[in-house]
Amino acid sequence: MIRKLANGEYRLYSRKTDPKTGKRRNLGTFGTRQAAEQHEREVQLFKRRG
Numbered sequence: 001m002i003r004k005l006a007n008g009e010y011r012l013y014s015r016k017t018d019p020k021t022g023k024r025r026n027l028g029t030f031g032t033r034q035a036a037e038q039h040e041r042e043v044q045l046f047k048r049r050g
Contacts, residue, residue, distance in 0.1 A: 001013045001014075001015060001024065002033060002036045002037065002040065004033075005029070009029050009030065009031055010029070010030050010031075010032065010033050010035070010036040011026060011028070011029045011030075011036070012026075012027040012028050012029075012030070012036050012039055012040055012043075013025065013026060013027060014027055027039070027040075027043060
């Protein structure tokens with residue numbers, strides 16, 4: 001999940017909540033939405049590797 005921050009940057013959060021905190025895990029902050037979307041694809045690809 002990508003959210004736009006008040007300072008104009010975009011932050012990538014995990015889809016599921018962290019069981020310890022009950023909040024979504026921060027997976028990185030990026031200057032552009034395009035960069036955040038690219039990283040999200042990389043994360044999904046990494047998760048599906050054997």
